[in-house]
Amino acid sequence: MGGRRLPRRGRPRTPGAPVMSDAVYRDPTAPVDARVRDLLSRMTLREKVGQLNQRMYGWDAYRRTPDGGFELTEALRAETDRFEGLGALYGLQRADAWSGVDHGNGPGAEDGAALADLVQRHVVERSRLGIPTLFVEEVPHGLMALDGTVLPVNLAIGATWDPELYERAAAHAAAELRARGGHVALVSALDIARDPRWGRTEECFGEDPHLAGRLTQALVRGMQGACPDGLFAADKAPVVLKHFAGQGATVGGRNSAESELGWRELHEIHLPAARAGVRAGAAAVMAAYNEVDGMPCSGNRALLTGLLREEWGFDGLVMADGLAVDRLARITGDKVSAGALALDSGVDLSLWDEGFTHLQEAVERGLVSEGTLDAAVARVLRLKFRLGLFERQHPTASRPAGGAELSKEVARAAVTLLRNDGVLPVGADVSRIAVLGPQAATTAHQSGDYTAPQRPGTGSSVLDALRGLAPGLDIRHEPGCSLTGDDLSGIPAAIAQAAASDLAVLVLGGSSARTPGTEFDANGAALKAVSEMTCGEGVDLAGLRLGGAQYALLDAVVATGTPTAVVLVQGRPHLVPDTAPALLSAWYPGPWGGEAIAEVLLGLTEPAGRLPVSVPRSAAQLPVYYNHKDTEYGGYVDESAEPRYSFGHGLSYTSFAYGEPRLTGRTVEVDITNTGRRYGRSVVQVYLRRLITRTWPRTLELCAFEGVGLAPGERRTVTLPLEGVSGTVEIRVAASAREALTAKGHSLTAPDDTPL
Structure with a gap:
């Protein structure tokens, strides 16, 4: 197809030592950290800053030619020349009403990889050191691209209560992304739906931190795979978990509004899914728009560095949400200092903002140290080496089949x-x-x-x-x-x-x-x-x-x-x-x-x-989530305080009988029987009720679940591990949160090894 290949242009004359063919960073057999150190030592301050910028909208980087091919735009040339390379490019494959990309002007399954290859060749040629770019794509419920498989939204994923099924779906989405030449997947997973008036409720797995944590683990496993030797397979993609943290707690259910989060509420409700994702090996997280205790997440050092990096040991990438860094200028006074604040707080990669374009000035003015900047650049480069982009700059994965059926x-x-x-x-x-x-x-x-x-x-x-x-x-x-x-x-x-x-x-x-x-x-x-x-x-x-x-x-x-x-x-x-x-x-x-x-x-x-x-009876009841604090939860004079349908509720075309739960160490066993005439699936839900605590407890907390399919008359013993359960608690097994309120409790005293 015409228009796909551009004439090679001479590499820019840039200060710095020439690159030797035997440079360590060029050696695919060298350890990743050694390659990162070597490459970083060869980079100018300007080049380093460029690696932390993700400025462009990807759809502005190309245009269709009359013969049906692609050509690169002057906007892309200007952006790559600005920092002698390109750290990351957002949304090259994105298509929707906002981007204006459709089947008439955008890349489909048959030519998306060719477009990615065209852009990558240009970026590498314009980089003095031959550094490729990261192609970052939205994968909210399947790859957001023309001919990408659309999956049900996250709230539907939550309704499946089936991490194994979601892991397969996530793996399929990652394979589609890589087959199109994309590298990094942006996926909502960490937002907890505490107020359904919020328009982004559909992007949440639900209102419960344990359910969200299990599904976040499945997401990371499915998309990233095992990563032998720390490297991503050709059909696997590093995932950026969105949004860190507490974005589902904004006041009034209004998007990007303020939040009234205490540190304990943050830890008990809004951080467990992120913790689960980090433990599963997530490559990156995205700092949320909201503030926590008055400080926006993208400028919140206590959250991004103190908690995420130092306490949790996270060594991956932190990306800012779109234009979030520039919003910090409301605090700092200008965008130069806003960029410095975000970088010093723990943000590694920007998204469309101006603040990070001024990081060289920020370093020279002493607003942030070059050592801090180097640490962020190293994390960006490490991800590129883990993806094998210096060796495999062109897509090698094939598009997976069976997306519609999945x-x-x-x-x-x-x-x-x-x-x-x-x-x-x-x-x-x-x-x-x-x-x-x-x-x-x-x-x-x-x-x-x-x-x-x-x-x-x-x-x-x-x-x-x-x-x-x-x-x-x-x-x-x-x-x-x-x-x-x-x-x-x-x-x-x-x-x-x-x-x-x-x-x-x-x-x-x-x-x-x-x-x-x-x-x-x-x-x-x-x-x-x-x-x-x-x-x-x-x-x-x-x-x-x-x-x-x-x-x-x-x-x-x-x-x-x-x-x-x-x-x-x-x-x-x-x-x-x-x-x-x-x-x-x-x-x-x-x-x-x-x-x-x-x-x-x-x-x-x-x-x-x-x-x-939980499904409310009216918006005036909100909040109605099941895991509220265990207070005298009275009703209203004119309305019940209880939801119309509780968390965990769901009927079948058959019926089930639950036996008496049995506790054995850190496991609970329960016999479940299909007492009806049809095959059916029930979800065994295990809730805990804290009896002795350091702070006021919640009424109930989901701590384990498992789906089980049974033929008519079939009985099965389900064994569930009680991971993370500590202190003196009651264990209750039921088919929903409402049923768990009246279910018989079984006492358990477990070592207090998981402090909140």
Whole structure:
């Protein structure tokens, strides 16, 4: 394809000793640390500063040529000339409404690697020492690129309660990233959903630190692999865990707002997932936007250096979030000192900000030491050597197959049955189904924020999947209303279809879809909701209600007397009254989620999901997370204080009986029996209740869980390790947090070897 290769340009004349072919850093057999030291000793201050800058938006680095190839832009040339190289480049493969990249102008699966190769060749040529760049990509729920496999969002991952399944999905995403020439994956994992009004709730694994920690470990294992000799395999990618720390605790559920976090709350709720990720070997973390005790995370030395590096022993990379370093100028007075503060606090790599471009001046003015700068540069270079970029600058991994089926498998595991009065699964007496609601016949709103444009025909809607899986049924459709607004004009037609059917399937929910008309902030967050947006970064809600017409549609369909099953496609728990006999949440299940939902409705697949967050009765109740402090938790005069559905809740099409738990040392055993007539999966959940503590305890804390699938009548003994349990506690085994409140407790006194 024309336009892919550029004429070679002469290397710039730069002060410094010439590079010898026998330089240690060029020797792939030399230890990584020795290569880093050798290369660092040859670099000028200007070159060092360049390695810490990630200034460009990747989509500004190239353009399509008339013959369908790519050419590099003057913006990229200017950026590489600025520091005689390029430390990292963000979003070369990114495609969405913010970047403006789509199938007409961006790289797809067939040419993404060629574009990465073209850019990398240019960067190496412009670097006096031949230092390659890091290609950093968003992988929030699959690779955010054209033709990348879209997975269900993190909240759906949390609903699976299945770390092994997620590990496989993460490995697939890493392989896709590397096959396209990308190197580093940015993945949300550390945010804990404490207020579902927050638009980024969809990016959280849930409200519980133990659940988030288990899934973060799975993420790191899946993406990074074993890393023999410290090196990444060609199909594995270092992961940047976002966001460190406490970003889910902002006041009022408002994005990037202030937080009111004490050090103990931070440690008990918001740090365990990060600790689990660090122990699993995560290559990097991203400093969050929020502040902790008045100091933004990107300038918080106590957090990034005192805790992360010195106490936890983390030796990986710390990246700032987009433009976060420049925000520190509100404290320091200017961007030069803001960059110095971030670097001295522990940030190694910037993201789009100006502050780090002035680090040479900051060093020369004595605002930060060159030794501190060298330590950060060494961490960047170490990651490049671990990736083998000095030897393998061109992509060598092949694109993995089976992405769509894997995405559908995760979506199946996430569908959560919240209520069922015998309506589901669809019975033999049902011959006509009315499939209604604004989410019924579209895939456009099945994926979350940070999703690339999909090719026409990708995925399946609930309507199409039902028709395909049950061709013998008479399936009628009317949308009834749209996701937002109060237009009721379509409801009469929906009522007519419901009244003439044996079953109504009402598919409601929200949307994180960004359209080309969306207004974006400088960091990619939505400035204001447009079209049907009700969730995602920058789209926070004061309440948790659906669009007004959706409630009118629900009331009208239920009033027909036709048995009704409501399916929620959503990125946060929305408020839905208990008026329909059956209620399922599919979260944002991805493009193929319609088929997963249809399989559960028809009984071809068992509902296996469990709630990763508590579902409130109203936003006025918040917070309703289960692991609150063990105080006299009274109700309201006008409302119950309890959630409508508790953390861990989820029904099956069969029933289970739990035996008496048995404690043996640091393990708990329980017998579980499938007492119904169908195969099913239950999630055995182990909670602890602290009896003697140094500070006021929480009511309950999840400390172990395991999913178990059983045939009808089958009984199995499940053994769960009680890792990290210390002090005098009660152990309770149950199927949800609400059931654990009344379950019989079993006392255990364990060595106090895990201080908080």
